Amino acid sequence: MDKEILLDVKGLRASVAGKEILKGIDLTIRKGEVHAIMGPNGSGKSTLSAVLTGNPAFTVDAGSATFNGKNLLEMAPENRAHEGLFLSFQYPVEIPGVSMTNFMRAALNEKRKYLGQEPISASDFLKLMRQKRAVVDLDNKLASRSVNEGFSGGEKKRNEIFQMAMLEPSLAILDETDSGLDIDALRIVAEGVNKLKTDDNATIVITHYQRLLDYIRPDYVHILYKGRIVETGGPQLALVLEEKGYDEIKRKYDNNAAE
Template sequence: MTQKKKIIEIKNLHASIDGKEILKGLTLTINAGEVHAIMGPNGAGKSTLASVLAGREEYEVTEGEVLFDGVNLLELSPEERAREGLFLAFQYPIEIPGVSNINFLRTALNEIREHKGETPISAKEFMALVREKSKIVELDAKLASRSVNEGFSGGEKKKNEIFQMAMLNPKLAILDETDSGLDIDALRIVANGVNKLRSDENAIMVITHYQRLLDYIVPDFVHVLYDGKIVKTGGKDLALELEEKGYDWIKHDLVNN
């Protein structure tokens, strides 16, 4: 069996904000075709991990290395990371009044295409793509032409994130608490959308507090992030165990070892 392609390799990553260290030596490799869930209590560094990978300027990487499809990710600007195929589904999607979703996405898609040396997409092809991909998350066609996230409900915003993911077809999608604020129907739709986008070529990192989402997006691996490090790794059953025993169980374990 040939070795699977590595999408991202995070080695001993240390990162801090305002001088306070949040990530304290995180190591994780995600291969093509895999879904990894990152779980952990509040303040463990889950959202920091997403922010650091996406290139948020407030965070300073003090140590470690991240290879993204063989490229040194930490040397790239946020937009270069995006163009290389790193996508972050935001926990709190941002509203941009007066900018239509379509205009926003077409600009983004064309920047990515230009980066790959491709020509801009034609209006006709683009609209066909919008129609096809909006079905994946049952996104109301009207929302596509509205201003980015403006006046969207919580569920619509999260659907819109996955719709954008579908349009931009990233190598790695990081879903930062995509389940927060969703009712059970919206959760199912969003999760089904993500499942449709799973392929042997891409990888998905699901950051979540709760096991609930993982009933729908079944992960290959579950990692427990605690105090800036991955302290436990297992299969999907680990999520169930966590749900049952709580994070105190991990803490307890750590203390005893």
């Protein structure tokens, strides 16, 4: 019995500065699922997350993406967020002069406004911050600092998952959340993601390494190469990749392309 479809991507093509990166992506994600997207450098993994979240640096050339039954590609990035789409950035941006607290309160209240809810009270907000910080062991001091400013690599990634916990997205895209993390930080971040997992939300995990998938167990693994999803399988596909590397994939699909 299949669960409800959350995201449905069909024939998605996208380019940056006139260069085509995504060359026809098909991807269906249902509630409760975890999808891993793997692939060599430059295959289009980060572009896919940028296009889905509406980064204005990228141009959609063809295809469709339906999220919660709505046309995702027509929505402003902020409305995609309000609809429940969240991106944990590969490189979280430092915003000097904007405190984490103000940033988070603005984000949360804009979402509540979008959903027709009253703004959160100051005391409830602080309580929520405290509660969600615990998910990833985020230091209280970091919350009073400027967004990501002077955070270590691990703190930045923890901060991403903290924001995810605050906003409770229905679909979270984790873009190389494991990069730059030591083993302890990796465990904390992955456990944080698992705590937030429910039957009604879904996760896309973009990664180079099988290691992260030991912690966040995927239902499906997709291999993205040269802007296309070339293979889809179960968790064992990641193990095969870890063992054999991308060379075989490259050989196989480079030859196919030449034929």
